Each structure stands twice: as C-alpha cells, then as structure tokens.
Amino acid sequence: MRSSPLALTVLSLLHMRPLHPYGIQRLIKQWGKDQVVNVSQRASLYRTIDRLLDAGLIAVRETEKDPQYPERTVYEVTEEGRQAHRKWLREMLTVPRADYPEFPAALSFVLMLTPEETGEVLAERAEQVRAALTALDAAAGQAAAVALPRVTMLEDEYRRAVLAAELGWLDSVVADLRAGRLSWDFDTLAALAAAQA
Structure with missing residues (x-):
C-alpha cells in the first residue's frame, strides 16, 4: 500500500488508541488536522480504512x-501498521514531493486574463490569505493560552510561513500590475505561441 496523508493520519490516531471511523473523523476535526488532510468526504475515510485493513496495517478490534x-x-493498528507508519512518516518528512495544487496551474495560464483582471483576482486572493494568517495567529494564541507543546502546532507554523511568503509575493505582483511594470497583450502572446508551434 502506498502512503497518503489520510492513511498516515488514520495510523497516527490509531497509535494513540483504538477508534471507530466516526471517532477518527471527530478527532481529525477537533485537532485541526482537517486543515492539512482532506477528509471532506466521509467515503474517502472509509476507503482509506478499507485499504489499511486489506494491507494488514490495521485490524478489527471489536x-x-x-x-x-x-x-x-x-x-487498532497492527505491528505492520506501526512499521509502515514510521516509514511513511520519515519519508514524508524527508523527501520533497511535487504537489500539483490548482493555484500554480492557474498561474501558468494567467495570460488568458487581462493584466487588470489578474490584478483584481490576485488582490482578492491576497485578502483571503491575510484572513487565513489572522486565523492562524488566533489559533496560535489559543494554543499558547492552554500551554500546548510547540510540537503540536508545527503544521500551523509551517502553513503560516508558506502563507506569509505567498502574501509577500502576491502583494509584489499586484503592485507591479498596478504600476504597469507587469503587463501583456494576449494577441501578441498567442501569435508568439503560434509561431513556435
């Protein structure tokens, strides 16, 4: 069985104690892991549990x-599951993998919009990133108030660093678009593409 963020999460939670799927899903949400692992569809959790069971990484306790x-x-997690969990965790922490999020894919075709439209949508995204940063800062403040160990918040620290970097980039691109330092004409770019075909 190949690793996945959701499979790693299920194994991690079962390391702590035996659980039923609803308990797993509830803990994922309670602990904020739904911010870093996609569990929006209950069916994906059940499919992951079935795959872990078929692979012998978990077993039915009762x-x-x-x-x-x-x-x-x-x-409950099996001994094979404990070994797989440790291997997956080490690999995921060590080896950078290519993710294919939609934002860079959309950026690769931003030339289909006008510079003005691009400035509008990127400025709107920057506001949403600012709001996400504010929410993360509030969560960090709540964690500090209850004296949670830093290790429990590392994924939020990482997300904050990534979002802060994105916000800095967005602000600079929007400023360049508004000042006219970044501009393009679709017809010129289309003609250039046609000439290279």
Missing part, C-alpha cells in the same frame, strides 16, 4: 453494539 447508535467497528 464491534460495538449500542441501542442508541448504529453498530460501530473499532480498529
């Missing part, structure tokens, strides 16, 4: 039967 709730299967 099935809880409670008249107030549907039957729940509780999972």
